[in-house]
Amino acid sequence: MSFVSVDDLLKGAEAGGYAVGAFNCNNMEIVQAIVRAAEAEKAPVIMQASQGAIKYAGINFIVAMAREAASSVKVPVALHLDHGTGFDQIMWCIRSGFSSVMIDGSKKPLEENIALTSQVIRCAYPLGISVEAELGKIGGTEDDITVSEREAMFTDPKEVRYFVEKTGVGSLAVAIGTAHGRYRGEPKLDFERLKQIRALVDIPIVLHGSSGVPDDQIAEAIRLGVRKVNIDTNIREAFVDAVRRAVAQDPDEIDPRKILGPARDAATEIIREKIRLFGSSGKA
Ligand code: G3H
Ligand code: 13P
Ligand code: ZN
Numbered sequence: 001m002s003f004v005s006v007d008d009l010l011k012g013a014e015a016g017g018y019a020v021g022a023f024n025c026n027n028m029e030i031v032q033a034i035v036r037a038a039e040a041e042k043a044p045v046i047m048q049a050s051q052g053a054i055k056y057a058g059i060n061f062i063v064a065m066a067r068e069a070a071s072s073v074k075v076p077v078a079l080h081l082d083h084g085t086g087f088d089q090i091m092w093c094i095r096s097g098f099s100s101v102m103i104d105g106s107k108k109p110l111e112e113n114i115a116l117t118s119q120v121i122r123c124a125y126p127l128g129i130s131v132e133a134e135l136g137k138i139g140g141t142e143d144d145i146t147v148s149e150r151e152a153m154f155t156d157p158k159e160v161r162y163f164v165e166k167t168g169v170g171s172l173a174v175a176i177g178t179a180h181g182r183y184r185g186e187p188k189l190d191f192e193r194l195k196q197i198r199a200l201v202d203i204p205i206v207l208h209g210s211s212g213v214p215d216d217q218i219a220e221a222i223r224l225g226v227r228k229v230n231i232d233t234n235i236r237e238a239f240v241d242a243v244r245r246a247v248a249q250d251p252d253e254i255d256p257r258k259i260l261g262p263a264r265d266a267a268t269e270i271i272r273e274k275i276r277l278f279g280s281s282g283k284a
Pocket of ligand 1: 024050051052053082083180181232233
């Protein structure tokens with residue numbers, strides 16, 4: 001099956017009140033883990049590649065691996081660019097076969113974010129490619145900032161309707177207390193802000209930095225309108241922990257398949273758990 005668009009998957013999620021998992025892929029084993037998990041759970045799935053992943057694997061390798069993976073399963077699979085920051089790079093991804101892109105103009109002033117997002121949409125929508133934008137700055141756990149500095153970066157509900165009306169964007173990533181990477185303490189999502197955002201716009205909301213967010217908070221975010229949940233760090237942890245275990249078990253092992261095979265299984269298992277948590281199991 002060729003890639004479906006993220007917007008199509010999110011329409012189903014909106015109707016069914018669940019979220020679709022968007023899982024970052026960096027290598028063949030993780031690409032395989034994503035579709036194996038989705039197939040086992042009979043779930044629609046989003047495979048996403050960051051600029052770092054594209055730089056590491058090469059764009060043609062990412063697309064070819066994802067295409068082969070998608071065609072090996074019956075469930076619908078979207079291929080999405082995660083945190084695209086430039087127009088040219090986004091065009092390159094669309095041309096290479098991605099079915100969806102994120103244009104992350106969140107570091108820019110509001111009007112520049114709107115202009116860049118609109119420019120991407122004008123080219124992407126006629127081609128049937130979905131577009132996700134970001135409003136507010138999600139950032140990373142490694143950013144050395146105080147709680148109040150982080151809160152200052154949260155999505156301002158007052159800007160949300162204006163942004164969505166001006167751009168016509170299909171889905172929106174919001175900053176409500178999550179961050180990319182491993183959390184130092186327990187994150188506390190700002191559900192009041194999420195409620196306000198959803199009351200203003202009825203497009204699917206995207207949660208980034210979702211690894212390490214307690215399950216009950218993820219479930220509440222989905223209840224309040226999050227329809228795409230991004231997971232990277234938890235896959236990295238499961239994968240690398242399994243590699244470490246395999247190497248420790250037999251330090252003389254030199255067959256990469258004996259080391260990366262268990263890592264692929266561990267990644268599959270954590271992705272299956274997330275799919276069940278997001279409520280998308282059985283929705284394909
Ligand atoms: O949003 C960030 C993702 O975890 C991708 O991370 O840029 O290291 O590939 P990366
Ligand atoms: P985590 O690595 O924190 O799960 O975040 C993933 C993400 O948001 C990718 O865009
Ligand atoms: Zn992200």
